[in-house]
Amino acid sequence: MQASRRLFCTAALLACPGIAAASPAVPAGVPREGAGYQALPDPQPTDSGKKIDVTEFFAYYCPHCYTLEPKLADWVRKQGDDIVFRRVHVPRGAAVAAQQRLFYALESLGLLDQYHDKVFRAMHVERLPLVQDEQVFDWASRAGIDRARFMEAYRSFGVQAKIRRAQAMMEGYRITHWPMVAIDGRFLTSPGMVAEAGQVSGMEALQGTLRVMDALVARAKADRK
Incomplete structure (x- = not known):
């Protein structure tokens, strides 16, 4: 694996638009709004039917998108038929x-x-x-x-x-930086948000993002019952 994929340092987090350095810690367990994810004030329509819509906003030039890609691809495969996944290449x-x-x-x-x-x-x-x-x-x-x-x-x-x-x-x-992942047209999370919330960087931020995504998918499923 390339070194650039292993390193996701705080300095790197500052390079893409809108990503800030770490601040207050996020508690363990289920994430709360504002600590690793945000709820959209205006939920967006999705066309995924009974499945949960998961949309990644990314750009090919972005080193953080490149770093996230293999982890995200593995996560998507593990979701199976529970989600519909798509990518949106952002303009810049x-x-x-x-x-x-x-x-x-x-x-x-x-x-x-x-x-x-x-x-x-x-x-x-x-x-x-x-x-x-x-x-x-x-x-x-x-x-x-x-x-x-x-x-x-x-x-x-x-x-x-x-x-x-x-x-x-x-x-x-309301995409302000990338990579950013939207869940069910209602929630946004990203390595940058997780880094801010938890004072983490590198692989911790990546793994934290995937855990937040797991929690948000589970919440979206529960809300439909």
Whole structure:
């Protein structure tokens, strides 16, 4: 495992927008609102039916999203059919636009499961910038994706609609930093929130986030009974 995935230090937590240093401790046991998670003042609609909606807001460039990814993927697998999981690639200006289009192009082509980790690796291990369209096209071609087919999806109205939807969701969920995870359209948690609440960092913050997610999924299930 790469050292960058093992280290999630307080200094790193300060790098992404809106993530602050640690403060008062969070008690053990079931988390309380404001200590590791927040309740949305305006719950957002979900279309997951009887299952619990879990949405990650992330960006490919973000080192904390890269660090969280393998732990989050394991957590999602363990949930089985209890949840519906999706990702939303957040917008952040021209420098991130190509990466956001890359994500939604892969999703529209049905290739996201196959290539999602490879994009993270390209950026954080191979140090490819992927900030310009041609850089993204070159990467896709080298990765084995038909260049013309990918370019068509990348520039499609469908991908543009997904980008507009991502912006609307970011505003509706009041996303201030990332990675951030929404549970049942009602709750938000993140390693940054857990770090603030519990005076922890690194793997403790990651594991704490997953525990909060477990508790929020359980609460969402209980509320439906």
